[in-house]
Amino acid sequence: MRKLIDQGLPSVISSPIHQSSPHESAIRQVAGAARYVDDIPEPIGTCYTAIGTCPVAAGQLRHLDLSAVKASPGVVDVITLADIPGHKDIAPVFDGDPVFVDDQIKFLGQPAFAVLAKTMVEARRAALLAKYDIQPEQPMFSVQEAVDSQHFVRPTHQMKQGQFSAAYKKAPLKLTGQLNIGGQEHMYLEGQVALAIPEEEDRMLVCTSSQHPSEVQKLVAEVLDVKLHKVTVDMRRMGGGFGGKETQAAQWACIAAVLAQRNRCAVKLRLPRQQDMTVTGKRHPFENSYKVGFDEAGRLLATHVVVNGNCGHSADLSEAIVDRAMFHVDNGYYLGASDVIGHRAKTSFVSHTAFRGFGGPQGMIMAEAMMDAIARKTRQDPLTVRKLNLYGPSTGNTTHYGMDVGNNLLPEMIAALESSSDYWQRREALLQFNQNSPVIKKGLALTPVKFGISFTAKHLNQAGALVHIYTDGSIQISHGGTEMGQGLHTKIAQIVAHEFGVDLAQVEVTSTRTDKVPNTSPTAASSGTDLNGKAAQNACLIIKTRLAEFYAQKVKGNAEDAVFADHMLTLGEKSISWGALIQEAYFARVSLSSTGYYKTPKIHYNRDTGNGRPFFYFSYGVAASEVSVDTLTGEYKVDRVDVLHDVGCSLNPAIDLGQIEGAFIQGMGWLTTEELLWNDKGKLISENMATYKIPAIGDTPKHMQITLYQRPNEEDSIYHSKAVGEPPFMLAISVWCAIKDAISSISGYAVDPQLDTPATPEKVLRAVNAVTALSS
Amino acid sequence: MIRFLLNHEVVELAEFDAGLTVLNYLREHRKMKGSKEGCAAGDCGACTVALAELTPAKNSLHYRTINSCIALMSAVDGKQLITVEHLCEGATLHPVQQALVDYHGSQCGFCTPGLVMSMFALYHKDIQPHREQVSYALSGNLCRCTGYRPIIDAATAVCTHSPADKFKRNEQQTIAALKELQSKAETPERGLLLPQNREQLARFIKEHPEAPLVAGNTDLGLEVTQKLKQYDCLISLSQVAELKECREDDDCISLGAACSLSDIEPHLLAVYPQLKEILERFASLPIRNQATLGGNLANASPIGDMPPVLLALGAIVVVDNGEKSRNIPVSKLFTSYRQTVLCSNEWISRILIPKPAAPYLLRAYKVSKRFEDDISAVCAVFHLYVEDGVIKKVASGFGGVAVTPVSCEALHQALVGKRWSSAECIAIGKEILMQAFSPIDDVRATAEYRNQLLGNLWHRFWLENQQDNHIETRVVTYA
Secondary structure (H helix, E strand, O other): OOOOOOOOOOOOOOOOOOOOOOOOOHHHHHOOOOOOHHHOOOOOOOEEEEEEEOOOOOEEEEEEEOHHHHHOOOEEEEEOHHHOOOOOEOOOOOOOOEOOOOOEEOOOOOEEEEEEEOOHHHHHHHHOOOEEEEEEOOOOOOHHHHHHOOOEEEEEEEEEEOOHHHHHHHOOEEEEEEEEEOOEOOOOOOOOEEEEEEOOOOOEEEEEOOOOHHHHHHHHHHHHOOOHHHEEEEEOOOOOOOOOOOOOOHHHHHHHHHHHHHHOOOEEEEOOHHHHHHHOOOEOOEEEEEEEEEOOOOOEEEEEEEEEEEOOOOOOOHHHHHHHHHHOOOOOEOOOEEEEEEEEEOOOOOOOOOOOOOOHHHHHHHHHHHHHHHHHHOOOOHHHHHHHHEOEOOOEOEOOOOOEOOOOOHHHHHHHHHHHOOHHHHHHHHHHHHHHOOOEEEEEEEEEEEEEEOOOOHHHOEEEEEEEEOOOOOEEEEEOOOOOOOOHHHHHHHHHHHHHOOOHHHEEEOOEEOOOOOOOOOOOOOOHHHHHHHHHHHHHHHHHHHHHHHHHHHHOOOHHHOEEEOOEEEEOOEEEEHHHHHHHHHHOOOOOEEEEEEEOOOOEEEOOOOEEEOOOEEEEEEEEEEEEEEOOOOOEEEEEEEEEEEOEOOOOHHHHHHHHHHHHHHHHHHHOOOOOOEOOOOOEOOOOOOOOOOOOHHHOOOEEEEEEEOOOOOOOOHHHEOOOOOHHHHHHHHHHHHHHHHHHHHHOOOOOOOOOEOOOHHHHHHHHHHHHHHHO | OEEEEEOOEEEEEOOOOOOOEHHHHHHHHOOOOOOOOOOOOOOOOOOEEEEEEEOOOOOOEEEEEEEOOOOEHHHHOOOEEEOHHHOOEOOEOOHHHHHHHHOOOOOOOOOHHHHHHHHHHHHOOOOOOOHHHHHHHOOOOOOOOOOOHHHHHHHHHHHHOOOOOHHHHOHHHHHHHHHHHHHOOOOOOOOEEOOOOHHHHHHHHHHOOOOOEEOOOOOHHHHHHOOOOOOOOEEEOOOOHHHOOEEEOOOEEEEEOOOEHHHHHHHHHHHOHHHHHHHHOOOOHHHHHHOEHHHHHHOOOOOOOHHHHHHHHOOEEEEEOOOOEEEEEHHHOEEEOOEEOOOOOOEEEEEEEEOOOOOEEEEEEEEOOOOOOOOOOEEEEEEEEEEOOEEEEEEEEEEOOOOOOEOOHHHHHHHOOOEOOOOHHHHHHHHHHHHHOOOOOOOOOOHHHHHHHHHHHHHHHHHHOOOOOOOOOOOOOOO
């Protein structure tokens, strides 16, 4: 055999861990060379698919006339539910999501058929030509009605601690309130897309933009009626996911695969934006209420919260999403005797789904609503009330689901931000300003975040990885996580490079493929790095042990003393370069490849009792936001934001900072300008980017001071870092509270404004009107 | 035949579908997948490309961005179309690309190529941009991942010291190549017609009476990409020399109907600097680089932002049919929902805006859910002449409150003769405006909100135009 080539590696490197390495695809992204599914060169003969959708929200589909569709120019094939060879239901957990409509129409926009044509535009034009014969039925649009009539996608769940009724009766002060919380469109910039390529006989390769390749593999196999091993899913990167591609990317892959199998050609299905927004689920809108008893100081004694998730027509992930809303109605506060009830309302809307925070934000905002209400009632600054109610020795340290909070970081983090953001001086200045400003009112709010990390479905808390070292010393790592921009692959590459003591250029992270790492969990719940990082590390450790033993034998040393650093393996006095080590190990027939595996320890939850430890640990954050509100128009501006966010020992400070900033602005969008509106027929009318407004560049606050709070995670997470994807999203609740604070100033802070979300300028002006009327 | 430079390559296209967009040309015909489709409606900017075109003096290049997803091929005729793939020099990234890497400005990367192109155009502006100018330049690029801060930092840093890139170094060759292309300018014979002058335009309209006129295509583009409409023939106004000229006459500003909003901006602001906010908030920069003033009028959309301005300024619309032209006051232009008094063989050739005859008060307000790149829930423009403290003349224009852009005669009449400083003016204005129209509930606002805004914007106008007012009225200041 020809001598292997030594690439001449740098001799001294510093470990890439805890460094701000750029995103592993950054250069390709800025050069326009990063490939997304729609950019992959298409196989010869590729055909294109479009979806036809139901025009009403509820009814019996008596007949679907597709003759004009079939006769349309360029059309190759048309399929409906009857043409699905295998399983027809692609629901992720509980049944209820057919690939296409059966006789019962579930929502306006439900896919009814797919048409395959020679070109994309021919397919899309043809899809408009179907004729629907429908016996209309009464749709269910009201969450309250659904709850009243127990029209649920899943049974109601309850979490309790202590005796709420008795404590509430005894409480000196009482308040009730309710809040309607809008949903949110994911608005990933890259829409839903899949490319199915038929391979030999009944094998299928699917390129998809999905957070959950293993589920796509399973569902594609099921609809094709083949075993899972015949289907390979390849996922290089997504142009954004945010939860919207966790379960709801599968349908398009399944449809493309069925058409590819029938027609023996590659099939691409890419949803046009307006259809994407209509046919895919969103963050759940919630209609929640609370009843609290508290003492004169504002300390919670008894708390009763009802959260009603608007789930749409099917369960999708709503069971866990409403659970997570329930788990977070405390945010960082001890609720006293508590009773938390979660309903999953079944309505005639698209089935709502995962979105960054996964119900957590819709629950957590209730905690902050309660704090604001108590503060106004007891005539205190809301921050005083918040601090008073934090988990700790003087309140209590057990959540309403029976989990010990452990070392709560919030008191020290709040104290730090209170000081660094000059909260009290600014409060004074702002009171002065408001007294002299009849039109513009300023508001300030400092709110915490405590977010539980782990999938609440226990089995999902596992991950796998596969590491190969090639004979030139270069390393390939595959793992179960998907890259959607969050920098997961960058962090994984850092972990692998750190373990082997090589630089990042030695490590290539492959696309996520079901034939490399099987049975993976979705990249969701902020868990991507926690799970896959540990699995990757595990694979590295296995290979390192082999290499260390091999080298120890050679130099007669002790393998346990091996140190992998600076492109060297050092064992006591002896050392060998990385390249030489790998070449020698290869010739000595040492396996240079290993899988790795990880499962999260310690977690458990009993749904029957509503008690347990569903989370491995909590991530914390604190934000102070200042806003100006125009009381003539309801327009507002976020003037200043200060954030302190807990990331444990950050694996990559730049990436973590990017996650925090991005999440904050996305959360701000959810609570301010992003308004989902359906008309009285159930048709989404904010169905494109012209009518649904995510934050633009000018919405970024001029002053935005974000600081990482670096304390090692007390739990054994990967290098004691913490998950960062979702928790900072909820820091934006400070913006909503600040807007309410500004409005409340009109009443001399006597009235707590009713401000449903999103707090569009129109809703803000309505709240201004109401508070003005109440205070005059 | 249309001719353009695709990056450095001369392209001559004779046969193409009239409705072919620049993005589909790049992605489907040329398999250049760097530019992305995010919305196909000009709302997200993932498809942003840059155009380099000869300045009027033909001795330098002007760089501007457009949304390639809704631009027709007419947009690139005689220009250099620059795409993200062309920015690198060998393996070396362009400075704007390198800055985005260094500042961690890309996460999922899908919006990134568009952002790169907007930063590239800003890089060629020869300014050291402050934050507002960066926001202005990138206002048409949505990013869902980063929260924009690293992008703002990257753009500010890289555009502050911008050494000559290869485009600057090759400028003379590019100029020569574009001059060569322009010397051969001609219209394709079918599909997308590109008349070069008014005679040719009149003839095409006669020969193709069914063919819609297009200019910036920012509205008709949606018919193509969203409603999948097919057009056998389109007549583009973008090369008609007579429609492209802006000038200042003694008593009015004369703006060519096919000039983009970016092109008219300096002319309008030179006389009416108060219009800065409404012009900057008109859609996004790439849209303003394409959309024309004539299009915004001919569309007769009730939610366009320029018609209320033109109503309040008493503008005159010059309409032509190739043989004779006639003048129509803007107030007489709109007849019903998206309808005008134009005959089928006529087009708008220019807009005449009177210069102020005496000291005046003017504000153009826009309220929308999002400050940038959004459509008005209500647009309100107030224009007053006050002499010795007494109101002499009132003009107004409103969008979003009726089926057409409208003025409020009752307001005009009720206020003349009143003392401007008297609080009575607030009450009169509010009372009239809150009942003047019957707006509708839609996705942008309810009728109730619109009515209250009308009154409250008048209140704001009054406050902002009192001599010794120190009351803050705005959460965002447009200097």
